[in-house]
Amino acid sequence: MNPKKKQLLDAAYQLFVEKGYQSTSIQDILDQSVVSKGTFYNYFSSKNELFIDVFNTVFEKMRNARKEILVGRDVSDYETFIQQGNCYLELMQKYKLYTLFEEAIASNEKELKAFMENNRLLEIEWTYHRLRDLFGEAKTPYLLDLAVIYTGMLQYAMYFFRQSEPNTQPERVVRYVFNRLTHLVEDVSRTEEQLIPPRFLSVWLDRPQDEVVIRKELFEKTNAHMKRLITLSPISEESKEAHDEVLDFIYEELLERKKPKIHLLRRALETLAEDPIFTGQEIMTQYQGMVDEIAHIRTRVQ
Amino acid sequence: MNPKKKQLLDAAYQLFVEKGYQSTSIQDILDQSVVSKGTFYNYFSSKNELFIDVFNTVFEKMRNARKEILVGRDVSDYETFIQQGNCYLELMQKYKLYTLFEEAIASNEKELKAFMENNRLLEIEWTYHRLRDLFGEAKTPYLLDLAVIYTGMLQYAMYFFRQSEPNTQPERVVRYVFNRLTHLVEDVSRTEEQLIPPRFLSVWLDRPQDEVVIRKELFEKTNAHMKRLITLSPISEESKEAHDEVLDFIYEELLERKKPKIHLLRRALETLAEDPIFTGQEIMTQYQGMVDEIAHIRTRVQ
């Protein structure tokens, strides 16, 4: 990287952390980095852009540090997850990023806000995926809610905990909040309460394709499971064949058609659901939910 | 109120809500209210002060609306609490205060930040007291944690829920989060995990005396309960008398002495705890906790 640019980035990082974003003037950064105004505007079109540039790398570093904790370890291990949370928060504390990020996220500068917003969403997404690692695919419908709630608990608990004991490790807080979370996983999967369907994650992050790919895997499993169920069920061979046809139709229509015919799909699903071997079965509602979600995403992609 | 001042407050409120704090210049407010700059600075020393003046009354209105829901109703009724939460969030939504408050709380202006900070604390305090109404005094040690966590869950759930369904009532969110909370109350009182002792509430709000008064009541009850326990227990009259003396000593020393002798108190407590009738009893740990807290507050008041 160009030395002048690096000087600017370093000085900016230092000053932002030290004094906050608004209170750091471009002149401050120029003085600190011993670079002239002209050069500054040669590399960055505004202070916002500089900030984004600086903290993109900071975020990346933090995420990498967190990722490294996972290597060679079981993704479903609770302890690993706690360590990852702890690591992330320790870095936040070490670099005193709390207030700075608060300032940026509430900034009235559109670009900045959007940048921080996106990072917030990436955090939720990461948590969502990790919760799926920890608690299993079966809990998926509730995991976006739990990721959101977990993040909220953690943020607030950290905030107030720092006020009561400023210089302690965040580990106690992470542990406390995680213990609460494990209870809530059981709680919501028992009561089946859902607030925000997980498909919104990709809506927010505006990358519907991803979600289709992720869903596809899960859908294929469920589809295969349904087929197995049918062959094992005590119904006539004719019905079995009919069901198989429907399943194949749904599969093709849903995943391979350019523009799935939603109404046809619904109809097909209904005929399937009418069979007594499926009524009241959890697998059926799961299956229906998946079809709905994927159809929803795919029509949006159009 | 002076008409010019009112004009300014009205215009400021409208513009702040519409455009945000930073993006509203004083000139904008002057234009909107048809008041001159001189008059503005006659009534407010800065834009910050104006903001604080405006939103002090807004906060008050919101709190009053919430308070009115409680009149004539049982403070321990869950439904009432949910309605109160819902009411507060609806007002936040109605007046579009979310982003505005976010902006203010992260502002780099010290006064503003302090003002919002204080309001945040008042919210936690309110929640804490209401949770005590709902779940009873026995849960007190865990209720600050729960108030903090509840607020965090609610904020984050609301934030993301608004993104998925922008124009719906917050009631679903409040209900969802409250349901989770009820589980956590059982959870933490079973595992006895505590993150932030409730005394910090008054430390943060910087009014230590209050807390002594509040604690005193609770302490008296527990003290009386201990005495009853002793008279009913199968130990010698001599031991009973000895224990009674210790209890009285602690009571006087702790609540009536100007400067309680902490080490003596600790010693007295230990002798009490040594008796087998107390070992492992929850009441004893509660009692010890209370003594610790009150002693802590009272020495700080000094």
Place this chain on the structure above:
DNA sequence: AACAAATTAGACTTACTGTACAAAAGGAGC
């Protein structure tokens, strides 16, 4: 040495907060 690219210093525009003060308007009592 010659040339191109990077860099500098500083003047300049725009937009905002907050100060200062003289002039004008308003209102209460006589």
Place this chain on the structure above:
DNA sequence: GCTCCTTTTGTACAGTAAGTCTAATTTGTT
């Protein structure tokens, strides 16, 4: 209607900061 005092106005001014522009200087390369 007149006086006195307060409120209000209009405007000029100082200070800060973001961002633009340009002529001059430095640096690196061939």
